[in-house]
Amino acid sequence: MKILFWGTPEYAVPTLDALHDAGHTVVGVVTQPDRRRGRGKQLAPSPVKRRAEELALPVFTPERIRRDEDCKSELAALGADASVVVAFGQILPKDVLQQPPLGCWNGHGSLLPRWRGAGPIQWALLEGDEETGVGIMAMEEGLDTGPVLLEQRIPIQLLEPSIALAERLSALTAELMVQAIPLIEAAGPGCEHERLARLNVRVQAGESTYARMLEKQDFQLDWSASALSIHRKVMGLHPGAFTHWQGKRLKVLRTEPLIERLQDQLSSEVRNLVGQWPTGGYAPGSILAVIEDLGLVVSSSGCPLLIREAQLEGKARSTAPVLLQQLKATPGDCFGDG
Numbered sequence: 001m002k003i004l005f006w007g008t009p010e011y012a013v014p015t016l017d018a019l020h021d022a023g024h025t026v027v028g029v030v031t032q033p034d035r036r037r038g039r040g041k042q043l044a045p046s047p048v049k050r051r052a053e054e055l056a057l058p059v060f061t062p063e064r065i066r067r068d069e070d071c072k073s074e075l076a077a078l079g080a081d082a083s084v085v086v087a088f089g090q091i092l093p094k095d096v097l098q099q100p101p102l103g104c105w106n107g108h109g110s111l112l113p114r115w116r117g118a119g120p121i122q123w124a125l126l127e128g129d130e131e132t133g134v135g136i137m138a139m140e141e142g143l144d145t146g147p148v149l150l151e152q153r154i155p156i157q158l159l160e161p162s163i164a165l166a167e168r169l170s171a172l173t174a175e176l177m178v179q180a181i182p183l184i185e186a187a188g189p190g191c192e193h194e195r196l197a198r199l200n201v202r203v204q205a206g207e208s209t210y211a212r213m214l215e216k217q218d219f220q221l222d223w224s225a226s227a228l229s230i231h232r233k234v235m236g237l238h239p240g241a242f243t244h245w246q247g248k249r250l251k252v253l254r255t256e257p258l259i260e261r262l263q264d265q266l267s268s269e270v271r272n273l274v275g276q277w278p279t280g281g282y283a284p285g286s287i288l289a290v291i292e293d294l295g296l297v298v299s300s301s302g303c304p305l306l307i308r309e310a311q312l313e314g315k316a317r318s319t320a321p322v323l324l325q326q327l328k329a330t331p332g333d334c335f336g337d338g
Contacts (some may be wrong), residue, residue: 001025001185004080004100007213008032011046011170011317012086015078015107017051020175024181026057027078030294032089033061050060056099066093075099082184085139086173094141101189104139104182106146107173109166111153112137113208116144121166125236126155128228132157134172136180138196149177157229158265159256161238177193222300223285223335225256226303235320243285243335245312245327250335254309258297269293270306283333295320296329 003027005016014054020026029052032083037044052059060075062068072095079122082102085092089108097104110120111133124132135154138146152172154163187198214237221243234241234255242251256266257263258274266274282299289297311317312326 001102001181002079002081003181004030004075004083005048005052006030006083006085006088006090006092007048008046009087010175011109011166012048012088013051014170014174015056015086015177016048018055018178019181020055020057020176023180026055027080028058028060028063028075030060030062030075030088032065034168036066039138039239062090063269065090068191072099073097078146082181083139084177084181086177091143092139097141098141102187103192103195105149105177105184106139106144107177108135108137108138109133109173110211111135111151112144112148113204113206115209115211115320117211118213119167119211121162122214122236123158123209125165126161126232128232129156132169134169134176136176138199138201145204147196147203149199150180151202152176158262159235159267160255161235161254221252221335222261224301227259227300228262228301230300230305231255231257239311239317245329245335248313250313250327251311251317252307252309253311254307254319255304256308257303258306261301273297273306279303283334286337287329287331287333289331290324290329292321292324295323296327298335 003019005026029048031046031047034043034045037310049059050100050231060071062071065071076099080100082100085106105269110124110164112135131153133151135148137148143318154168154315183199187195206300219240219242221233221241234252239251239253241300242249256270260274263271263274263284279302284299284301286299287296288299288304293319297306307315310323315326
C-alpha cells in the first residue's frame, strides 16, 4: 500500500521503520522543520527526517501545513492510499485529512478518550494511571476524537520513567500500525461512514481527559506533597523534575516512595527501608537519612521518599555515593525553593 507518513520525534521512528520493513511503499515523509538544538544551537533535523533520508524517502517540512497550499498540492500529487500519523506535532486540516482515499490514521499513546492531546505519556504517569496503551485511530478534525480501530493495553510500572514507558509505547505503536494497515486496505475506499463501518471501529465513549501542555512550574517538586505524588512527577517529567539545594538547581532523576503498600514494587535493596521513619512530624523536604549505597531519604507530607539519582547544577548526573559526596548533605538539612 502507498503510505504518506507524518511524524517528528524519536517516538515515531519505529513505526516508519516497521511500515517500510513490511513492504509498504512510503511515498513521502512529512515532519517538522529543522530546529536549533543542543548547547551550540545548531540547526538539526528531526529524528524522523534523519531516518527518512537514510531510507532515501522524499521529505517535506512545512512550517504550518494548514497554510502551506504548495505543500498540500505536492502531497496530494504523491497519490498515497492512506496517511499514517505518529506524533507529528501539528493538527491536520480537513482538506489534508480528506486527501487519501483510505483515510488518515493516527497512532496515539493512550487509552482514548483518556489523555487526548500532547503529552499523554507524561500525564498518565503524573496522574498515577495503573495502565496505558496505544490506539490506532481514524483521524477527524477534532483533537484525538476519532473512532478506534485497534487498541492494546499495558501496565505501568511504579519505577518506570517516562522515557522507558515511551520506548514501550513506541514499539507497540509500530506493531499495531502494521497490523492495522491490511485491515484498512481490505475495507477499501468509499464513503467514510461506510468504510469505517466495514472496519467495525469503536466510537470513543466515556469521560474524556486532555493532556494540557506542561508549563515551567510543573517541573518543580513540592515537598509538602505526598511521597507518591512527588515520585510520579519525577517519573513522569523525567529528566526535568527539579528542586533546589543550597541555591543550586538539582534535577531529581530517580526516586522510590517508601510506602508499605507498594513495598513489593520497590527495588529489592530498598524494601527494608520501609517503615524505618515515622510518617509525618518532619518539615517537608528534610533529609532524614544519608545511606551511602542508596541515596537520601527525604520527608514529604506522609511517607518518606528515597532519592537514588540526581544531577546538581554544573555536575554530571550521579548516584550514591558520588551524589552524596557532591551534596555533602547531613540529616536535618532541607531542600529549599532556591
